[in-house]
Amino acid sequence: MYGWIWRHLPGNAWVRALISLVLILAVVYVLFQYVFPWAEPLLPFNDVTVDN
């Protein structure tokens, strides 16, 4: 999978490494900004109130 992505990136090894880094950062950004905030309330780790 990652090998496939690597082979399909343009440029030489340095350019590919740079693009990979940008892609990784983009994925982390999307996770932190959208995916995790969405997933968090669905997981039972952070309820602090007493409630019925």
Add this chain to the structure above:
Amino acid sequence: MAATTDQDERTEGSTPTDPPRPRGRGRIATAVSVFGELLITAGLVLGLFVVYSLWWTNVVADREAKKQGDRVRDYWADGPGSLNTKDGIGFLHVPSMTGGEILVKKGTATKTLNNGVAGYYTKPVKSALPRDKTGNFSLAAHRDGHGAKFHRIDKIEKGDPIVFESRDKWYVYKVYKTLPETSKYNVRVLDPIPKESGAKKPGRYITLTTCTPVYTSKYRYVVWGKLERVEKVDHDRTPPPELG
């Protein structure tokens, strides 16, 4: 198809003496390696989620709490005016738990608490406010993540002060009972007279609730205090000796 490309690429950089890989293995090997990579990816994502929960949400919440707290202080500095419950009603100081101040806002909705503040209950049992003649001022805040304002609640001991700072009063409470573990459905801890703490008659109580053990929300940790005295805020906002 994928297997052949894979092989072509792999042999490109290696020495010509390498024996060609057997053809039949290619497809299965690819499937296994993709599966393995997916597992590694899942592991990394879970690791990132931990980083997010325990670090990043604190960064975001502390920033937001600071902003909202500054707004309340600015608003107070402007002179007399009505109590603004939307921005926050005051600050909680618990020296044995945290050196910082905790902004207190109305309600215990996730959205409110996620901003690194403590919220006073509006349901299931409506909280009293410190200025009320009697009642229970009941608060909740996060134990981990989102500011983790009550993270060190277990450091609070009997006799420790809890001070609530409003615009013109210091309300000095004294802890008289802690309950390290109770059911999350135990709403009676919020009662105006919290009988579970041993209280018998109406008074001015404060209740702090958060989740326990750390990093989970299985049970609730409860700390009760009783009002000792009320001090007027002076011109310089000199804190009471308990915060010295």
